[in-house]
Amino acid sequence: MGDASDNRPEPDQHSSVGAWAKRYYFANRAMMESILRPYGLGSTQWFVLYELVNTGPTMQRDLAQRLHLERATLSGVVATLVRKALVEQATGDDQRQRLLTITDAGRVLWNSLPDPVEITKAIALDGADPADIEIAIRVLKSAAEQVEGHVAG
Amino acid sequence: MGDASDNRPEPDQHSSVGAWAKRYYFANRAMMESILRPYGLGSTQWFVLYELVNTGPTMQRDLAQRLHLERATLSGVVATLVRKALVEQATGDDQRQRLLTITDAGRVLWNSLPDPVEITKAIALDGADPADIEIAIRVLKSAAEQVEGHVAG
DNA sequence: CGATAATTGTCAGGTACCGAACGAATTGGA
DNA sequence: TCCAATTCGTTCGGTACCTGACAATTATCG
Numbered sequence: 001m002g003d004a005s006d007n008r009p010e011p012d013q014h015s016s017v018g019a020w021a022k023r024y025y026f027a028n029r030a031m032m033e034s035i036l037r038p039y040g041l042g043s044t045q046w047f048v049l050y051e052l053v054n055t056g057p058t059m060q061r062d063l064a065q066r067l068h069l070e071r072a073t074l075s076g077v078v079a080t081l082v083r084k085a086l087v088e089q090a091t092g093d094d095q096r097q098r099l100l101t102i103t104d105a106g107r108v109l110w111n112s113l114p115d116p117v118e119i120t121k122a123i124a125l126d127g128a129d130p131a132d133i134e135i136a137i138r139v140l141k142s143a144a145e146q147v148e149g150h151v152a153g
Numbered sequence: 154m155g156d157a158s159d160n161r162p163e164p165d166q167h168s169s170v171g172a173w174a175k176r177y178y179f180a181n182r183a184m185m186e187s188i189l190r191p192y193g194l195g196s197t198q199w200f201v202l203y204e205l206v207n208t209g210p211t212m213q214r215d216l217a218q219r220l221h222l223e224r225a226t227l228s229g230v231v232a233t234l235v236r237k238a239l240v241e242q243a244t245g246d247d248q249r250q251r252l253l254t255i256t257d258a259g260r261v262l263w264n265s266l267p268d269p270v271e272i273t274k275a276i277a278l279d280g281a282d283p284a285d286i287e288i289a290i291r292v293l294k295s296a297a298e299q300v301e302g303h304v305a306g
Numbered sequence: 307c308g309a310t311a312a313t314t315g316t317c318a319g320g321t322a323c324c325g326a327a328c329g330a331a332t333t334g335g336a
Numbered sequence: 337t338c339c340a341a342t343t344c345g346t347t348c349g350g351t352a353c354c355t356g357a358c359a360a361t362t363a364t365c366g
Contacts, residue, residue, distance in 0.1 A: 017278065026324090028300060031300050070354065117169075121170075124297075125296060143180075144176040150184065186354080232346090248331055
C-alpha cells in the first residue's frame with residue numbers, strides 16, 4: 001500500500017492554494033470520469049449535455065461562455081457529441097452560428113446517467129464546515145478573477 | 154464589450170468549490186504559460202526543472218511521486234525536455250530506472266527565467282486574508298484527499 | 307454600395323493529464 | 337536455481353484545454 005509517512009518538508013508551491021486547487025481539480029475530474037467511463041462520456045461532454053437538458057437548445061457561442069471554454073475547445077467537444085449522435089448541430093438564420101440541441105438518443109442516455117458532480121461533491125466535502133467551504137469559495141473566486149483580470153487586462 | 158450584468162442564478166456546479174478550483178487552476182496555468190512561452194517552456198516542464206535544480210539529480214519514479222504525475226505523463230514531459238537538451242536521462246545500476254539531471258544548457262536557461270509561480274501567486278492572493286487562505290488550503294487538501302482515497306479505495 | 311471590421315466556427319499545432327498494455331530488468335520465493 | 341511477481345519506463349489511444357490562423361458570414365461606416 002502507500003507509505004503514510006510523507007511528511008518531508010516540500011517546497012513552497014506544493015503547499016499553496018494553487019497546488020491544492022490543481023490536485024483537487026484532477027482528483028475531481030478523475031472520479032467524474034471513472035463514473036462516466038461506462039457510458040462512454042467525458043466530464044466536459046457531460047457538462048454540455050447538462051446545459052442542453054436544463055437550458056434547452058443553445059447557441060454554441062453562448063454555451064462556450066457559460067462553460068468558460070474557448071470556441072476552439074467546445075468545437076471539438078461538440079464534434080464528438082455529434083459523432084455519437086447525442087447532440088444535433090444546426091445552422092440558423094445567421095449562417096455563422098450553430099444551434100445545439102440534445103437528440104432523443106441523448107435524452108435517453110441522460111436519463112440513465114448518475115450525477116457525477118453530486119456524487120463527487122458529497123465525497124469531497126464530507127465533514128467539511130459549511131462556513132469554511134464558503135471561505136474557500138471566496139478565496140478561489142477572488143484568486144481566479146484577479147489572475148484572469150491580469151491576463152485580459 | 155462584455156455585459157457585466159451576469160447575475161443570473163447559475164446551476165449548482167458553477168458555484169461550487171470544484172468549479173472554482175477548476176477555474177483558478179486554469180487561470181493559474183494560463184498565466185504561468187504566458188510567462189514561460191517566450192522561453193519555450195510549459196508549466197509542468199518548469200516544475201521538473203525546479204525539482205532538478207533544487208533537489209539535484211533525481212530518479213524519474215521519485216520525481217513522478219513528488220509532482221503527483223503518473224509515470225506515463227512524466228515520461229512525455231521528460232522526453233520533451235531531453236529533446237530540448239535541458240535534461241539528461243541516464244541509466245544507472247538498476248537498468249530499469251532513469252536518473253534525471255539538468256544539463257548545463259538547462260541551468261543557463263533556468264538562471265534566465267522569472268519565477269512564474271511567485272508572480273502568479275502574488276497576483277492571485279493579493280489582498281486575501283492569510284487566515285482565509287489557510288482555511289481554503291485546508292478545505293482543498295481535505296477534499297482532494299477524500300476523493301483520491303475513494304478512487305484508490 | 308462597397309470596403310473594412312467584427313463575429314463565429316473550425317483546423318493545426320502544442321501542453322498536460324489519464325488508463326491499459328507491453329517489454330525489459332530485477333526481486334523473491336519455492 | 338529458476339520461475340513468478342513486481343517495478344519501471346514507454347507507447348498508444350483518449351480527454352480536455354490553449355493560441356494562432358483561416359474562411360465564411362454578417363455588420364458597420366464612409
